[in-house]
Amino acid sequence: QPALTQPASVSGSPGQSITISCTESGSDVGGYKYVSWFQHHPDKAPKLLIYDVTNRPSGVANRFSGSKSGNTASLTISGLQSEDEADYFCCSYVGSSTRYVFGSGTKVTVL
Amino acid sequence: QVQLVESGGGLVKPGGSLRLSCAASGFTFSDSYINWIRQAPGKGLEWVSFISSSGSDIYYADSVKGRFSVSKDNAKNSLYLQMNSLRAEDTAVYYCTRETLGCFDLWGRGALVTVSS
DSSP states (O other): OEEEEOOSEEEEOTTOOEEEEEEEEESSOOOOTTOEEEEEOTTSOOEEEEBTTTBOOTTSOTTEEEEEETTEEEEEEOSOOGGGOEEEEEEEEEETTTEEEEBOOEEEEEO | OOEEEEEOOEEEOTTOOEEEEEEEESSOGGGOEEEEEEEOTTSOEEEEEEEOSSSOOEEEOTTTTTTEEEEEETTTTEEEEEEOSOOGGGOEEEEEEEEETTEEEEEOOOEEEEEOO
């Protein structure tokens, strides 16, 4: 079963760009089927930012973008804003009875 | 308003039982796949269970198989998670989520379950 590894924390100044990685490892690497990214502010419902590696739902700012290279998916936040300070986590569909695995989560700090 | 709202969390002793509910509104619940996902304190997210739109297909994580049971009442726009034989490691915030296109596009705010003597 795949495991998804994210950096524990990433920081940046307002207006800068930051990138959060999500690296797949383990058996049965599935080539990142349906990778998605979520933003989670404390005591709020997590919010979908990116689905299918690169797609952005309607209503999500185009400052958020997703990409993939090899076994690493990435979320880039451009023009960092104070309200972007939150936890971010990736998710991959692994199918069958296991369904989904999640990344370990990354805390983004806006300096 | 499109939303999911969990309820029923609380403090329970090891070996005890608890039932979580999830109330849906603003969308066609009967057409929706729903999952339970949890996050233990200081830990990452863990997928717990899946139920298909009709309730005919159900899956559980190995960590809860045989102890947890999920059900869906489309007439009441509600989802339930019956948790039995609870353990300390089941302590977590439990989220109700809607699944579509291989991801979760709608989440509730979560319900805290604490298993402690």
